[in-house]
Amino acid sequence: MAALERDLAKFESRNTQVVGISTDFPMAQKPWADKMGLEFPLVSDWQRKVLPSYGLLDTDPNSVIYRYAKRSYLIIDKDGIVRWKKILDDPRQALSDDELLAALDKINGQ
Amino acid sequence: MRRIATLAVLVTVAAGMLFGATLPAAALEVGDKVPDFTLPATTQETVSMHDFLGKKNVLLFGFVGAFTPT
Numbered sequence: 406m407a408a409l410e411r412d413l414a415k416f417e418s419r420n421t422q423v424v425g426i427s428t429d430f431p432m433a434q435k436p437w438a439d440k441m442g443l444e445f446p447l448v449s450d451w452q453r454k455v456l457p458s459y460g461l462l463d464t465d466p467n468s469v470i471y472r473y474a475k476r477s478y479l480i481i482d483k484d485g486i487v488r489w490k491k492i493l494d495d496p497r498q499a500l501s502d503d504e505l506l507a508a509l510d511k512i513n514g515q
Numbered sequence: 516m517r518r519i520a521t522l523a524v525l526v527t528v529a530a531g532m533l534f535g536a537t538l539p540a541a542a543l544e545v546g547d548k549v550p551d552f553t554l555p556a557t558t559q560e561t562v563s564m565h566d567f568l569g570k571k572n573v574l575l576f577g578f579v580g581a582f583t584p585t
Contacts, residue, residue: 406578419572421572421574422571422572423576425577426554426577426578428580431555434557438557443557447557447581448552448562449555449556450554451555454552458550459542459549459575460542473579475579476578476579479543479574479575480572480573481564483567485549485564485568486547486548487544487547487549488545489545
């Protein structure tokens with residue numbers, strides 16, 4: 406997440422808004438976002454209404470992150486269409502910004 | 516009789532596919548339109564998906580929780 410903040414200008418130059426989503430309460434997200442100095446928004450789906458409809462909530466009772474958001478990335482275009490998606494099995498892993506930026510370049514036709 | 520039994524199986528399978536597809540766990544796939552949302556946000560009161568429609572791409576990333584390793 407710190408990496409996304411560091412590369413935020415690269416996402417912005419590709420006309421892309423970065424948004425993070427988790428099941429944290431707003432009162433937990435805010436101090437963390439402040440501590441990390443995040444300029445992009447984190448949104449709180451503490452009622453777990455949105456993540457299931459996006460397929461991003463872990464619904465496996467045997468998972469260590471059961472009922473939490475999966476480590477996941479969706480690129481949604483201006484028309485609200487999913488153009489690229491990756492969900493990682495291991496929530497401790499993260500994608501590199503380079504992979505995300507390359508996917509954006511492909512979508513933007515560059 | 517056999518024909519009726521076959522038909523019953525087909526109807527059951529079709530119903531399963533039909534209703535199975537509408538379960539809330541169905542993930543969004545590439546090419547799907549995303550549902551709108553409005554949620555509390557860290558940068559302003561709320562953020563909605565429709566804020567960006569017609570204007571920007573959105574990179575939406577899910578993470579397990581605040582104060583967990585990135």
